[in-house]
Amino acid sequence: MKSISRKIKNEGEKIGFVPTMGALHEGHLKLVDTAKKYTDFIIASIFVNPLQFGASEDLRSYPKDIHYDAKLLENRGTNILFTPSDKEMYPEEYDTSIELPKLSSALCGATRPTHFKGVCTVVCKLFNIVAPNIAIFGEKDAQQLIILKKMVADLNFGIKILAVPTARESDGLAISSRNIYLSSQERKDAPVIYQSLMLAKKLIENRERNAKKIKDEIRNAISDKLTAKIDYIDIVNKKDLTQVNILEGEILIAIAVWFGKARLIDNITLRIP
Numbered sequence: 016m017k018s019i020s021r022k023i024k025n026e027g028e029k030i031g032f033v034p035t036m037g038a039l040h041e042g043h044l045k046l047v048d049t050a051k052k053y054t055d056f057i058i059a060s061i062f063v064n065p066l067q068f069g070a071s072e073d074l075r076s077y078p079k080d081i082h083y084d085a086k087l088l089e090n091r092g093t094n095i096l097f098t099p100s101d102k103e104m105y106p107e108e109y110d111t112s113i114e115l116p117k118l119s120s121a122l123c124g125a126t127r128p129t130h131f132k133g134v135c136t137v138v139c140k141l142f143n144i145v146a147p148n149i150a151i152f153g154e155k156d157a158q159q160l161i162i163l164k165k166m167v168a169d170l171n172f173g174i175k176i177l178a179v180p181t182a183r184e185s186d187g188l189a190i191s192s193r194n195i196y197l198s199s200q201e202r203k204d205a206p207v208i209y210q211s212l213m214l215a216k217k218l219i220e221n222r223e224r225n226a227k228k229i230k231d232e233i234r235n236a237i238s239d240k241l242t243a244k245i246d247y248i249d250i251v252n253k254k255d256l257t258q259v260n261i262l263e264g265e266i267l268i269a270i271a272v273w274f275g276k277a278r279l280i281d282n283i284t285l286r287i288p
Contacts, residue, residue: 020147030055030148050177067132067133211236227260266286267282
């Protein structure tokens with residue numbers, strides 16, 4: 016992979032990189048579409064990274080269909096699919112990790128304390144292997160996006176990170192590989208996450224600036240669904256993910272909710288004048 020990347024760059028072509036864990040859907044394919052707009056050669060990776068799964072999380076059951084995924088990527092114009100093994104990425108006695116503790120302790124990191132260390136470590140390794148000019152990520156994973164941008168800046172990667180808006184179903188539910196875990200009733204209830212974000216947006220447009228009041232309204236809306244179990248509802252500063260009490264500047268409203276065994280996340284970014 017490293018040899019191929021060097022050859023592509025020596026020929027004057029820009030590499031666009033789409034790292035994934037497989038179980039691909041339209042959201043992933045939109046990342047490929049974006050890569051095609053800005054680069055000449057598209058590399059995607061599929062690697063289910065064990066370091067970013069907690070002890071009780073769904074590593075073993077995470078959906079996998081490499082042949083189906085490969086066909087989707089090929090049909091969308093991907094040039095190379097890179098699929099390293101666990102042993103290639105983490106050989107025996109591997110002992111290095113990358114961590115951004117301040118940004119990783121908020122939001123999803125509060126209940127998944129090792130998750131972003133695993134994400135940063137694997138993305139750092141993939142960046143070193145693939146050496147892309149541009150890497151493309153989805154806005155649904157807002158905290159991940161913020162952390163990776165900071166990592167790239169701190170470690171002088173010289174890689175541009177592009178963000179692509181969240182892909183959604185017709186009812187607003189953010190497309191996710193974990194949506195397949197939803198029962199029929201949970202699937203009916205899950206769009207309440209996006210609906211509650213739109214409720215928050217409307218409250219803010221109507222001049223509400225008290226973060227607690229907005230979070231309470233979101234909580235009430237989601238709690239109406241019996242299948243929903245709220246993990247967190249937060250309103251934070253978009254730059255450093257610190258809590259805000261009175262809304263001002265650029266803010267991130269982020270939500271995580273369990274529906275059965277599916278933990279779903281969503282968010283919106285708003286700029287408060």
